[in-house]
Amino acid sequence: MPTTYLEAIREGLWEEMERDPTVFCIGEDIAEYGGAFKVTAGFLEKFGPQRVVDTPISEAGIVGAAIGAGLMGLRPVAEMQFADFISCGFDQIVNFAAKCRYRWNASVPIVVRSPSGGGIHGGPFHSQNPEMWFVRTPGLKVVCPATAYDAKGLIKSAVRDNDPVLYFEHKGLYRKIKEELPTEEFTVPIGKAKVVREGRDLSIITYGAMVWTALEVADTLADEGASVEVVDLRTLMPLDRETVCASAKKTSKVLLVHEDTRTGGMAGELAATITENVFEYLDGPILRVTAPDTPVPFSPPLEEAFLPNAEKVLEKARWLYRY
Amino acid sequence: MSALHATGAEAPNLSEDGLQADLAHKCLYYMSLMREVEDRIERKLYRQGKIVGGVYVGRGQEAIPVGSALCALPEDVLLPSHRDMAVFFIRGVSARRVLAQYMGRADGLTRGRDGNMHMGDMSVGIVSIISALAATVPVATGVALAMRYQGKNAVAFSYFGDGATSLGHWHEGVNFATVQKLPVVFICNNNQYAYSTPLHLQMACANVADRGAAYNMPAEIVDGNDVMAVHEATQRAVEHARSGLGPYLLECKTFRMTGHSAHDAAHYVPKRLFEEWGKLDPIVRLEKRMIEEGWASRNDLDAVAAAVKAEVDDAVEWADNSPWPDPASLLENVYETE
Numbered sequence: 001m002p003t004t005y006l007e008a009i010r011e012g013l014w015e016e017m018e019r020d021p022t023v024f025c026i027g028e029d030i031a032e033y034g035g036a037f038k039v040t041a042g043f044l045e046k047f048g049p050q051r052v053v054d055t056p057i058s059e060a061g062i063v064g065a066a067i068g069a070g071l072m073g074l075r076p077v078a079e080m081q082f083a084d085f086i087s088c089g090f091d092q093i094v095n096f097a098a099k100c101r102y103r104w105n106a107s108v109p110i111v112v113r114s115p116s117g118g119g120i121h122g123g124p125f126h127s128q129n130p131e132m133w134f135v136r137t138p139g140l141k142v143v144c145p146a147t148a149y150d151a152k153g154l155i156k157s158a159v160r161d162n163d164p165v166l167y168f169e170h171k172g173l174y175r176k177i178k179e180e181l182p183t184e185e186f187t188v189p190i191g192k193a194k195v196v197r198e199g200r201d202l203s204i205i206t207y208g209a210m211v212w213t214a215l216e217v218a219d220t221l222a223d224e225g226a227s228v229e230v231v232d233l234r235t236l237m238p239l240d241r242e243t244v245c246a247s248a249k250k251t252s253k254v255l256l257v258h259e260d261t262r263t264g265g266m267a268g269e270l271a272a273t274i275t276e277n278v279f280e281y282l283d284g285p286i287l288r289v290t291a292p293d294t295p296v297p298f299s300p301p302l303e304e305a306f307l308p309n310a311e312k313v314l315e316k317a318r319w320l321y322r323y
Numbered sequence: 324m325s326a327l328h329a330t331g332a333e334a335p336n337l338s339e340d341g342l343q344a345d346l347a348h349k350c351l352y353y354m355s356l357m358r359e360v361e362d363r364i365e366r367k368l369y370r371q372g373k374i375v376g377g378v379y380v381g382r383g384q385e386a387i388p389v390g391s392a393l394c395a396l397p398e399d400v401l402l403p404s405h406r407d408m409a410v411f412f413i414r415g416v417s418a419r420r421v422l423a424q425y426m427g428r429a430d431g432l433t434r435g436r437d438g439n440m441h442m443g444d445m446s447v448g449i450v451s452i453i454s455a456l457a458a459t460v461p462v463a464t465g466v467a468l469a470m471r472y473q474g475k476n477a478v479a480f481s482y483f484g485d486g487a488t489s490l491g492h493w494h495e496g497v498n499f500a501t502v503q504k505l506p507v508v509f510i511c512n513n514n515q516y517a518y519s520t521p522l523h524l525q526m527a528c529a530n531v532a533d534r535g536a537a538y539n540m541p542a543e544i545v546d547g548n549d550v551m552a553v554h555e556a557t558q559r560a561v562e563h564a565r566s567g568l569g570p571y572l573l574e575c576k577t578f579r580m581t582g583h584s585a586h587d588a589a590h591y592v593p594k595r596l597f598e599e600w601g602k603l604d605p606i607v608r609l610e611k612r613m614i615e616e617g618w619a620s621r622n623d624l625d626a627v628a629a630a631v632k633a634e635v636d637d638a639v640e641w642a643d644n645s646p647w648p649d650p651a652s653l654l655e656n657v658y659e660t661e
Contacts, residue, residue, distance in 0.1 A: 024472070050472055056502060061461045061495030068465020068479075071445055072400070074472065076465070091492070092461065096453045102656050103437045104444065104451045138657050162659045238658070 002178035008148035009113075009169055010039050012155035013077060015185070017047055020075065023159055024051040026066055027079030027113075036081045037115055037174060059088035063112060067097050070110040075159055083116035083168060084128045097164040098139035110165070111158045116144075117170040117209055117259060118291075118307055123298035129208070129260040129291075134166045135237045135269075141165045141190055142236040146211035148179045150234055153188025161190060170209045177212070193240035195247065199229030202321050203247040204313070205270055206257040207233040214257055216310045217317050226321045236266060241273050248274045252283040253320050257313055262290040284323040289313050343551070344618035347609060349393060350550040351624070354385040354606050355631045357409040360418050363639055364425055365585050373643065374425050376438045381406030383548070383580035386605035387512050389413070390553025391480065391573070394561050395448075398477040400466045402450040402459040405440040406512055406579075407482050414447040418635055422642035435648035436656075457487035460496030460509070467505035478506045478564045486517025488531050497570070501538040504569035508560045509540075511572065512547065514579035519591045532574040540570050547575030548605040551612070578603075 003011065017023045024047075025040055031054040034041030043052045055062050059080060066076035080086045086093070093112065100106040118127035134140045141163055145151040151169065158165040196211060197218050204214040211232045218228035231247050233240065248254045254274055256267035267288040274286060289308045297303055361380040368374040381388070388407035392414070395401060403410040411421055416432070424431030424442050432442035433451075443451025450466065453459050463481035470477045487493055488511065500507045511531045515522050528534065535542025541563065545556040553575055560571035578600035582589035613619040 053468070056495070056498050058461075058495035058499060060458075060492050061464065061499045064458065064461025064492065064496060065465030065468055065499060068450070068462040068467070069469040069472075070465070071450060071462070072466055072469035072473065074469045091453075091455050091458055095455055096458060096462070100451070101659065104433050104442055105656065106443065106445055106451065107659065141658070 003148050003181045004175050004178040005148045005151050005169070006037065006039060006174040008152035008181065009155050010041070012152040013040070013159070014043070014046070016156055016159040017043070017051065022073060023075045023077065024053065024069075025077045025079065026053040026055060026062055028055055028057055028062070028081050030054060030079050035079060037171060039113075040079070059085050060092055063089035063092035063097070066110045066112070067092060067108055070108045071100075071106055075109050077111040077113060077159060080112060080114040082126050083114035083130050084125050086112065086114050086130055090133070093134065093140070093164070093166070094137045098137045101163065102139055107162045108164050109162045111155070111167055112164070113167045113169060115171040116168045117172050118296050118303060119172040119209070121298065121300060121303060122296075124295040127296035129168070129258075131166070131168050131236055132260060132264055132266065135266065139163070140237060142168070143190060143234065144168045144170070144208045144236060145234060146170070146173070146208055146232050148177060149181060150188050152181060153186055154190065154234065156187045157190050160187070165190065168208070172209050188234070191235050191238045191240060193231055193233045193235070193243040195229060195243065196232045197228065197230040199227040199251060201227045201251055202253045202255065202317060203229045203231060203251045204255045204257055204317060205231040205233065205244055205247065207236065207266070208259060210257045210259050210308060213308065213310050213313055217313045220310070220314055221317060221321060224318070228317065233266070239269070239273075241277070244270055244273060245277045249278045249281045252281055253323070254282070254286045255313070255317050255320055256286065256288040257308060258290050259308060260291060261293050262288070263293050265290050284320055287316050287320055289316050344616070346393070346554065347551065347613050347618050350386075350389050350554070351606070351609055351613065351627055352631065353389045353393070353409045353412055354550060354609065355627060356412055356418060356634065357385045357389070358382065358606060359631050359635045360421060360638070361408060363635055364422070365581070368426065368639070369585050375427070378425070378439060378585035379405045379583065380581055380585075381408060383600065383604060384512055384514055384577045385409060386550035386553050387510065387547050387575045387577060388482070390550040391510050391557040393554060394557040395480060396477065397448070398475050399480060400448045400450060400470070400477065401480040402452075402463045402466070402482060403440070404452060404456065404459075404482040404484060404487070404512065406484070406514070408440065410449065410482070411442075414449055416444065416447060418638035419641040422638050423645040426642050426645070427647070428642060428645035429648045430642070430645040457483055457490035457493040457496075459483070460487070460493045461499065462496075463507050464496045464500040464503075464505060467500065467507045468503065470506060476565060478508055478561050481507055481509050483509070483511060484517065485511060485513040485515065485522055485531055486520065486525055488534060489517075489525055497538050497540070500570045501540050504567065506564040506567070507570040508557065508564050509570060509572045510557070511574045512577060513574050514577050516579050516583070516592065518583040518587075530574055532572060535572045540572055542572035542574065544574045544576060547577035548603045548608065550605055550609055
């Protein structure tokens with residue numbers, strides 16, 4: 001039976017809670033209701049109200065409580081109902097959780113799970129990709145799985161990590177993708193990108209839902225004779241600069257893609273990294289396909305125009321391949 | 324370290340009066356130590372340029388951290404605010420290390436990564452302050468949630484000022500703690516000014532304690548310049564929290580006898596308020612009571628002052644000799660392993 005992306009997150013969390021009694025979940029509507037997206041459905045019955053804690057509507061309260069429990073040696077997994085609402089808990093994450101180890105050598109082993117991303121007609125408050133707010137806050141780890149395998153492996157690693165981990169799960173992928181997962185236990189290391197498709201002529205470096213778009217484009221361009229490599233970052237911070245640079249060095253042409261908006265997005269940092277390290281290997285300009293610098297619009301034609309898609313990526317990829 | 328409970332076994336006189344006398348001596352020592360360390364920091368080391376950055380002191384407010392923290396048991400966890408230095412001394416952190424912290428040295432609690440009261444140490448049950456005030460209130464709630472889950476009969480001491488109760492974090496933390504009936508004692512230092520903003524521009528209710536009703540939480544107003552009263556009220560609050568009845572709010576009324584920080588002359592505070600509250604100095608009041616009750620002689624009190632001065636002389640010298648942090652360590656400890 002193939003496992004969906006959503007089920008993979010649920011399985012990973014469930015296994016970690018079974019394995020380690022210090023792991024617990026905290027958030028809004030996660031207990032009896034099972035979470036807005038049902039990731040924690042069945043958890044209350046299995047683990048009880050002490051380990052599946054429903055909270056008042058209070059993102060700062062949730063993250064703050066998770067930090068306090070983390071300082072006491074527990075491993076809380078906090079759920080933001082939508083990634084967009086994480087802004088209400090921003091101070092707790094960036095001013096406290098992120099700085100505890102550096103400032104006073106205190107470990108904050110928390111996970112903040114946030115359903116992010118567009119394509120579900122959620123509008124400006126239910127579709128954002130806020131990962132870069134945290135990528136550029138030293139002390140945080142940020143992961144954005146694209147596959148069911150990575151979703152499960154990374155949630156398990158996030159729970160076991162002794163630093164705060166922001167886990168962005170793309171809600172457009174929840175029930176859209178599935179795969180057979182190993183029956184034996186596995187984890188996916190934080191901080192390691194993955195070459196998900198080998199190629200020689202062009203690298204598309206991306207993460208999250210755009211990995212699937214990149215793979216689609218790679219298929220199309222293969223018919224035109226191009227060998228496209230696709231790199232899935234999986235973790236945005238700490239960034240796997242070696243894998244990024246190795247791919248750029250190998251194919252000499254780089255297209256950067258993300259669903260997040262353009263300015264200050266991950267692509268800028270990747271372009272700088274590649275230029276600093278392997279500039280002499282490049283045979284063309286580093287290009288990017290991203291969402292424009294606007295809020296995420298609601299109406300379907302507007303949202304479609306906003307989001308990067310295979311057509312937009314293909315156009316740039318083809319141009320770069322022929323360059 | 325654990326106040327009355329330990330005191331009972333050690334005190335030569337187990338009578339009620341003997342316990343009170345012993346407690347008064349402890350309170351006097353910790354209040355005097357905090358006063359002396361902060362005086363050196365603000366009036367000497369800061370002016371000499373040996374301490375840079377922000378300096379915030381709790382002059383005249385020492386009874387609040389001292390009277391309350393002496394009620395804490397070893398498993399309890401304290402989340403002090405920026406005018407609660409004595410909490411560190413009561414939990415066994417030396418004046419030497421606190422001064423090294425202020426001077427940005429390698430032996431400070433944060434090894435030079437942060438300054439002044441921005442420090443903590445989980446090994447002695449102290450969570451570091453978060454500079455955006457009130458942010459430790461939800462954290463205290465999580466500490467208490469963990470204590471309950473871990474089966475500890477422990478209490479979280481959450482400290483904040485009057486101004487902090489204007490922030491959303493305060494309300495989110497208090498609300499969750501009361502919904503969950505968690506063992507938290509909320510201790511407010513109401514010193515009547517939030518930086519330059521007086522209380523009536525900070526909130527429409529007369530007392531911070533009035534906020535308790537909104538959360539179905541018992542709340543009590545205490546004379547924050549009477550250390551014995553603060554101690555007694557905190558014992559009541561702690562017993563309530565420890566017995567599973569949920570949070571308890573203590574509002575300690577006091578006055579900020581300084582500016583917000585060392586660079587603030589507080590010209591916006593009417594002079595008569597300094598004069599009136601100066602007469603209520605908690606150290607002077609305790610000394611007077613100790614003599615009246617026959618708990619100490621003038622000579623005893625002078626001996627405490629001399630001992631504290633000597634301790635702080637040594638601490639300043641030690642801290643001044645502590646090495647600066649090595650710039651090569653700049654990148655260390657962002658994550659657990661690099």
